[in-house]
Amino acid sequence: MKLLRGISRAELGVGRKLIKLPSSSHHAQTPLLRSQSLPSNGLLKRSRFARLYDVPATRPVVRQFQAFARLRSSAAEQQQSGGRTQEAEVLRDLKAPDTTPDFRRAGSNNGQASTSGRLPQTVQELQDIIASNCPVFYFHPEERYFPCTVQWFLERSELQLIRKGWRRRVLRVIEQVGTLNGESLTRAEAWFGAHPFKRSFMMLRLVDPRHRSGQPDQLNQVPIYAHAKEVVDPHSGRRTALEVNYMKFLAYNGSYKLFGWIPAGDLGAHDADWEHVTMRLTPDGRRVLGVYYSAHRHQDGVWRSAKDVPRSEGGRPLAHIAVNGHGSYPTAGTIPRIFFAANDQTSNQGAVWDPEHCVIVTNNGDGGALPKVEDRGSDLDGSSYVALRRDADSALGPQGTEGRQPAAAFEPAKWLNYSGRWGTTVEAPARQDWFARAENPVSRTWLQQVLFPLAPGIESIYEPAMEEVEEALERGRENMEHMQSEVRREADEVQRKVESWVKWPKK
Structure with a gap:
């Protein structure tokens, strides 16, 4: 009832009296407004209360008021007829979970994305959702470092x-x-x-540096690695979304050219490069809510709501990969970064990576329960579109054809347990924030990417310095402990001599 404070009874169109329903096996005693005084849906929507009626947080409260009102108003009729049909219907309505997705921004049109609240029911259903919504990637014409399979990289x-x-x-x-x-x-x-x-x-x-190019000759045969998560509200535990990380693995990350043309040596270069794009869908996977385009350890990433997601003729999302750095962006062109000195360049004129396979990674490969993570919100406006499905009643793409879609299957990925580095700077995927949690909730604007690159941004540049400081501090602690140990040893020796001298018999 805290949500109703500050609104007059006249605005609500209700009376003054309160009643208590008798306790039952289904419901505890709850103070409620009289059924004769409860406003209908139409009255609610026409009154000033409408501004709260459209807020997702108030809907369960209003829904309970209306449901109990229906139950009470029909009590006399049920006693006369002996029927329990309407009561059963009302109780069924109360048991049904409120599964409307909750978006971070106020004013979201949540009604467009209403779902059943259930997760995909079978492994095959989840595989179809992941496969049919797999992104298509555009490379820059100047790209020299391409994706490869994890096994191909490990063998070399x-x-x-x-x-x-x-x-x-x-x-x-x-x-x-x-x-x-x-x-x-x-x-x-x-x-x-x-x-x-x-x-x-x-x-x-x-x-061997010759292997840094990856597998450009077998580009479409290189799989995209997928990781699905069940996203739940941290307070109510209600499912809010299904998130799928589409992870691309490249053999090498190239160096920067300052201002687009000045060679910078090996600045930013390293072996192995894990990048990703995240699809956010309704819990049942039937509607796409938006896409997170990750760049540079995901910190420079941006959200795109469903209506703004670029899509292929077959309806799958598109992503543009920055040359050398391999960050993902929704558009082609120049993306300003780091005082305009390390801009990213993307294009739709280079090689197209349309993976034939999605490898859904787990530690055991058996397709068990989805990991459950807490929702952190998202920069989405509430719009959605029907997700592609490969079953008979699936929606077709915007051009009326589905086009070729990849196959998807769970496979064991024991390399997920490896906690070391992939190359000099890249953390193991399972240790990265976006893998273990829900996706980063906010987008970094171009102004932040340009003027505040260290909040955060180019950690790899100053990381060795931090390691050197940590090493010096560790050496200092070890020296201090050694000195303390020596002092204690000498003090014990002096004490032993003094005690020996005191106990020595005097002549």
């Missing part, structure tokens, strides 16, 4: 133990080229955890 890499800091060096090679796979990564993870290595980390590294 070695696993190293690296010392942190500016003076990074290889302490040892844990796994040689040709021995890496999911099983060997699992063994290496156990070995690293069993040894208290200080100021060091594991890193996957391509040995």
Whole structure:
């Protein structure tokens, strides 16, 4: 009832008296307005109360008022007829969950995206949703570094133990080229955890620079990796969305050219590059609410509401990949970043990556229950469109044809358990914020990307400096502990001598 404070009884069109319904097996005693005084839907929508009636948070309260009113007003008739049909109908209405998606922005047209609130019921249904809504990617004509499969990358890499800091060096090679796979990564993870290595980390590294180009000749055969999550309201536990991270893996991230033409050496370059685009759908996967285009560790990403998502002729979402850096954007052109010195360039004139396969990754590959994460909101306006489906009653694309769609299947991905680095800077996917939680809730504007690049942005540039500081602090702590230990040892020795001298018999 807190939601109703500040509104007069005249505005509500209700009387003054309160009643209590008798307790039952279905409902606890609840103070309610008299049924004769309760406003109808039409009166609610015509009154000044309409501004609250359209707010999702008030709907469950109003719905309970109306449902109990129907129950009470029909009580006399039910007693005469002995029928329980209407009561059963009302109770069924009360049990039905309120599943209207809740959007972060006020004024969202939530009614357009109403859903049944259920999740996909079978593994096949989820696979069809993920496959049919897989994005199509446009590369820049100057792109030289393309996607590859994880297994292809592992077969050409070695696993190293690296010392942190500016003076990074290889302490040892844990796994040689040709021995890496999911099983060997699992063994290496156990070995690293069993040894208290200080100021060091594991890193996957391509040995031969010729492999940095990835698999451009088999571009469409390279799969996109998908990770689905059930998003729930952190307060009520109600399902609000189904999110699917479409992860692209590239063998190498190229370096920047300052202001678009000045070579910057290896600035920004590193082996292995995990990037992603996130689809946000209604819980049952029947409608698309929007897309999050991630760029540069997802911090420079932007949301696009369903009505603003670019789509292919077959209805699938489109994404444009920035040259060398591989961030994803909804449009082609120049995206200003970092004081205009490290702008991203995208185009729709280069190679097109239309994956033939979606690999849905889990730790065991059995397609079990979806991980449940708390909703953090989104920069969406509430619009939606019917998601593509591959079943008989699916909606066709805007041109009336579905076009080719990828196949999707769950596959074991033991490399998800690897917690080290992919290349010099990239965290393991399962350790990244967007993988373990709901998607980043807000978009970074172009002004923030230009003027505030370190809030956050180019962590890889100052990361070794932070590691050097941490190493110096660790050395200082170790020296302090050693000095304290020496002082205690000398103090104990002096105390022992004094006690020996005091106990020595005097002549």
